Amino acid sequence: MCKGLCVYPGSFDPVTLGHVDLIERAAKLFPNLVVAVLNNPDKHNMFTVEQRMNMLSRACAHLTNVTIDSFGGLLVDYMRSANAEIVLRGLRAVTDFENEFQMAQVNRQIAPGIETLFMMTSPDYAYISSSAVRQIAMFGGDISTLVPPCIIEEIHRVFK
Numbered sequence: 001m002c003k004g005l006c007v008y009p010g011s012f013d014p015v016t017l018g019h020v021d022l023i024e025r026a027a028k029l030f031p032n033l034v035v036a037v038l039n040n041p042d043k044h045n046m047f048t049v050e051q052r053m054n055m056l057s058r059a060c061a062h063l064t065n066v067t068i069d070s071f072g073g074l075l076v077d078y079m080r081s082a083n084a085e086i087v088l089r090g091l092r093a094v095t096d097f098e099n100e101f102q103m104a105q106v107n108r109q110i111a112p113g114i115e116t117l118f119m120m121t122s123p124d125y126a127y128i129s130s131s132a133v134r135q136i137a138m139f140g141g142d143i144s145t146l147v148p149p150c151i152i153e154e155i156h157r158v159f160k
């Protein structure tokens, strides 16, 4: 078990089975894990920050050491205010790497005390993305193998 508070930040627009898989695995490694939803008014998200947090809360209800929060502005500022030192990010494939590498290096540059840890997404979920979920749902497709069962209805409701 690692010491310190770990934060898993992201857009979660919406949370997918890939995210939940990562959260479940990280919750076994850290005493406390905060899943932090980016609240960025400039970015057009399909779901409001409240909806995204609500979906995450339901998808993680079985995990007692996981808390859902939101943040605006710089991730490192949120990390400092939460007294957290570890940023967790998932890597699905090499295509994720460049972006993630840059983000981790920039965060290290501006906040040297904060470490970014990467976990590989399980192969079963490596192809899932929130944008694929949004596209499939928009056209009324089946998203049951992509997102937690407890949020399927809510996603379809938004596209009705």
Ligand code: PNS
Pocket (backbone or CB within 6 Å): 009, 010, 011, 012, 038, 073, 074, 075, 076, 102, 103, 106, 107
């Ligand atoms: O799920 P996402 O969209 O890949 O998550 C990206 C996120 C929210 C982790 C990233 O965009 C972020 O941390 N944004 C906050 C702004 C910031 O700190 N930027 C500096 C790092 S480049």
